[in-house]
Amino acid sequence: MNTIKTRAVQNGKTVALLYISDNPEKTNEKVATIAPLTRSGEWKDNDLRIESGNPHTAFFEAEILNETIEESMLNKVGIYRGDVVLHQID
Numbered sequence: 014m015n016t017i018k019t020r021a022v023q024n025g026k027t028v029a030l031l032y033i034s035d036n037p038e039k040t041n042e043k044v045a046t047i048a049p050l051t052r053s054g055e056w057k058d059n060d061l062r063i064e065s066g067n068p069h070t071a072f073f074e075a076e077i078l079n080e081t082i083e084e085s086m087l088n089k090v091g092i093y094r095g096d097v098v099l100h101q102i103d
Contacts, residue, residue: 018102
């Protein structure tokens with residue numbers, strides 16, 4: 014199964030993690046999950062926390078481009094695609 018892992022970066026901070034995979038149950042479908050990230054606390058105070066918001070999962074036809082899926086998933090969590098840079102994770 015092919016999984017693409019991506020992080021969305023805004024102003025130097027990762028604001029979401031996105032995963033797109035072939036659906037193992039249906040060969041003509043992809044499944045995508047996005048987990049928005051929030052920060053609280055301060056690094057200098059040694060209490061910086063990174064928390065995952067509610068993840069969102071959606072199914073797409075296999076023919077849909079991954080770039081279209083990425084934009085759709087970012088929209089689901091209120092992130093405008095033009096505000097972030099996407100970095101693929103190895």
